[in-house]
Amino acid sequence: MPEPSDHSTVAAWTKRCYFAGRALMDATLRPYDLGATQWYVLRHLADVGPAMQRDLGRALELERATLSGIVAALVRKGLVRQAASGGDQRQRLLTLTASGEALWRRLPDLSFIQEAAFGGIDAADLAAAVRVLRAATERLQGLAGKAQAS
Amino acid sequence: MPEPSDHSTVAAWTKRCYFAGRALMDATLRPYDLGATQWYVLRHLADVGPAMQRDLGRALELERATLSGIVAALVRKGLVRQAASGGDQRQRLLTLTASGEALWRRLPDLSFIQEAAFGGIDAADLAAAVRVLRAATERLQGLAGKAQAS
DNA sequence: CGATATTTGCAAGGTAGCAAACGAATTGTC
DNA sequence: GACAATTCGTTTGCTACCTTGCAAATATCG
The missing domain is CATH 1.20.5 (Single alpha-helices involved in coiled-coils or other helix-helix interfaces)
Structure with a gap:
């Protein structure tokens, strides 16, 4: 009788692994009062410069509603500027503020997490x-x- | 030059896979007004009978604070009874109500999700x-x- | 016995995800 | 040009996860 490969095991470890990585990221960022997804947004803006909110959502695979909340948090903290810009008056251009750039330079390199996990x-x-x-x-x-x- | 195995790819797919499964579970349970974690709680109570909240938290790997909210939701819906019981007056015994058992019998088998994912x-x-x-x-x-x- | 942990559950506050519904702006079609 | 459909961002409401702090009950040690 062929033992059914334990699919629940794969599923369970997938979840556990996701949350373990997430927890480490959160813990590393806590001193800077940043969430993991907020960090991804900052990195994107720091790496490729100002971006339309719509494009950022696509790049990071975030729902519009989710990103809306994230951006609001970053704007509240003064790290990101959100401005109507360009021909389309619906779209918002996101830019790092000076304070956002300064914070980004202070942030530790988070790639050690992936290295620790899969290296x-x-x-x-x-x-x-x-x-x-x-x-x-x-x-x-x-x-x-x-x-x-x- | 050894191409560094793309760790970000593993990490990204882990997250995507977790959320894809979660989304399918949520969608399947939505008609019954249940969340995925609530379903796990019901299943545990249906399978092994009444349980202490503490033990259930350990079994499902949930934080006390998280489980507290889940249980509150299930009690509010009348699916689970939470009673102080046993020698230790801090602990709460969780039991399926009749309505909870009835709902459990109506619920579809969710194992098709794991089968669909990994079969x-x-x-x-x-x-x-x-x-x-x-x-x-x-x-x-x-x-x-x-x-x-x- | 009494003071000091430890354990258990709850509440508040924050991050993050989704769905649904809405207004405003844009685009497509007739 | 007018109406319909779509897109973009927001808001609201929900699930779920975490941390911190609290209170009560229990356990342990001096």
Whole structure:
């Protein structure tokens, strides 16, 4: 009798791993009063310069409503400026303020987290993990879409 | 020059996969006005019977504060009864109400989600994925613990 | 016995995610 | 030009997760 591969194990570890990384990121950023997603926004603005909120949402795969809250928090802290700009009066251009740039320069490099998590792990295993996770994600998203289309 | 295995890819797919599964679970449970974690609580109570809130928190790996909110929601909906019980007057015994049991019997089997996500995937790949995710989780948790202990 | 942990649960406050609904602006179509 | 559909950002309300701080009950140690 073929033992069914324990799918619940993969699922459980996926969740645990996500939250472990998230927790470490949160803990590292706490002294700077920043959340993980806020950090991603700052990094994007620091790396590629001012961006339309719409494009940033696409780049970071955030829902409009979610990003709206994140941006509001960053504006409240004075780290980001949000201005109507460009031909389309609906769109908002996001720019780092001087204070935002200063904070960004003070922030520690967070790449140590990924290195700590996956550094030195067998490359073939890593590739297999990516294959599994991507396949699962695509199937799940397909199912979710189909459920709606019914 | 050894191309650095793209750790950000593993991390990104871990997050995407977690949320894709979560979204499908949420969508399936929405008609019943239940969240994913609430479902886990109901399942545990349905499977193993009444449980102390403390033990349930350990079993489902939930923070006390988080579980407190979940239980409050389930009590508000009349699905779960929370009573002081046993020798220790701090502990709360959680029991399914009749209405909770009735709802549980009506709920669809959610295992199709794991089957949809991971079914038919190469067993070796699955095993590798579990290895990677578990190793990463343990390393991250170790780091988080050490940071505190400094 | 009494003072001091420790454990258990709750409440408040913050981050982050989603869905639904809305206003304003833009674009498409007739 | 007028009407319809779409896009962009916001708001509201929900789930869920965390931390901090509290209070009550219990356990432990001197």
